[in-house]
Amino acid sequence: MPALQYLPAACAVALLAGCAVTGGGPAPADKRTSAEILAQSAPADWRALDPENLLVLRLASGSVVLELAPEFAPRHAANIRALAREKYFDGLVILRVQDNYVVQWGDPAEDERKRRRIRNALISLPPEFARGADGLAFTPLPDGDVYAPEVGHAGGFPAARGGGQAWLTHCYGMLGVGRGDSAESGSGAELYVVIGHAPRHLDRNITLAGRVVQGIEKLTVLPRGTGALGFYEKASQHVRIQSLRVAADLPPRERPQLEALRTDTETFQRFVAARRHRREAWFLDPVGHVELCNVPLPVRQAAR
């Protein structure tokens, strides 16, 4: 893995005097900002999001769109689709909003026997904490990581690699599968989204299955729960899920038409370089590094 590289001490001392030396090696030859690189990207730099991998979560306040990650969690992606297809989530609720941590939804019945019955989907699954790294297109980041030997992007998702394995990482907006104390206790019937600083200590402790690609602000503005772990204390506080659907099952005109920047292209590498070495006039120190969860993963409306 690449060694961590830091702002040289001489530069740190001289920072207020306008030191122009950067931390992460020489400035990239491409002088564009990340916004300019995106604006000048080619159609082939983007991928259309597959409606079979998109979930649409409808709340009274609007919709949240999530992309599943079957490359990392194929069984969980399949089971979440199966749950959506039996309309398992319709009328269930967001029951937990813990500040700087997660929004979580599912069946609020404390007694498991009183929870909605799962008809077609599986009621538990072996965990998919990691997969083999072989055969996975992985674009590494150069700045190192506190939690993993190597981090980068794969298939449009933030990920880590090491020991022959690869796994998704708990960045802002990631979708995870709640579980109890046993590894096999998750099914997808209880899901969460990260709404705070990346809780990377959850990586490989719990299965990640995708990420929010549109509308996360419908989740992040929800009132924080005042019970333990951010659970709502009263049923009247629960936020009702109108429906959760696989986009492919929606009438074509209701399907989100979204494109995501591919993470396996030269354009993406230039975009990351521009996020490491900031060209915007506001930056007095161009920084020279970027941490995995600070790399934006652009999504845009597809031309119809």
Add this chain to the structure above:
Amino acid sequence: MPALQYLPAACAVALLAGCAVTGGGPAPADKRTSAEILAQSAPADWRALDPENLLVLRLASGSVVLELAPEFAPRHAANIRALAREKYFDGLVILRVQDNYVVQWGDPAEDERKRRRIRNALISLPPEFARGADGLAFTPLPDGDVYAPEVGHAGGFPAARGGGQAWLTHCYGMLGVGRGDSAESGSGAELYVVIGHAPRHLDRNITLAGRVVQGIEKLTVLPRGTGALGFYEKASQHVRIQSLRVAADLPPRERPQLEALRTDTETFQRFVAARRHRREAWFLDPVGHVELCNVPLPVRQAAR
């Protein structure tokens, strides 16, 4: 600085089989969870927050309490106090809420000449991006960092150190001083709080002056602005600031009575060790690392 240490590959591969080897060296001898360490802490492990360093931001929805960091930004702390004391912020507004980034408040007048006049405080200040590291009690973290040679805690704040300098870091909840393109353009009349994944690329690019110690959820649930950079597009969307006061200026019974866990004690080091090596039954992998902004900085109500 300490080398980054990772979960050994053998353990990563064997993870699903219940591998007990940890990443960050041997497990600490103290077998308690971080919650148990806090519950069993001594009164001397806590410091009472000085009302001269506390700000109380009152909104219709309740109060947010912030602690200033004069050890790092003495001139900005003094100027923010001076602004609060001339009631500069009373009746001004929260004008920007950008998802996964910042909440910002100040005078919304686009024409600078139409903004509220600053009477006693300074209208601009030289930046306080960093200070000398000498004489600063600094408790380093062992797991390395992507952005700085060394990170840890000083005086109750997350911080970094390198090249003879020390500086505050942009973790969740940190309070910063908005500025324009020039380094000297900030005064404290425009303030922001981090409400998303730590934007560490702002470190040493902008002055940090403190952090939220209570009530951050009053800020994080605010509707996201739909204009560029998360600014509210209409004046009717602005969230009015009822008042912003130095706690010392409030009647004694209205002052927040808060204590923060000291960061220069053995208890804090044990607390950090317990966050690195997770003892809670839920964790299948005890992790073995902690990133700076994932270390909670506990605050509690003081006994009266």
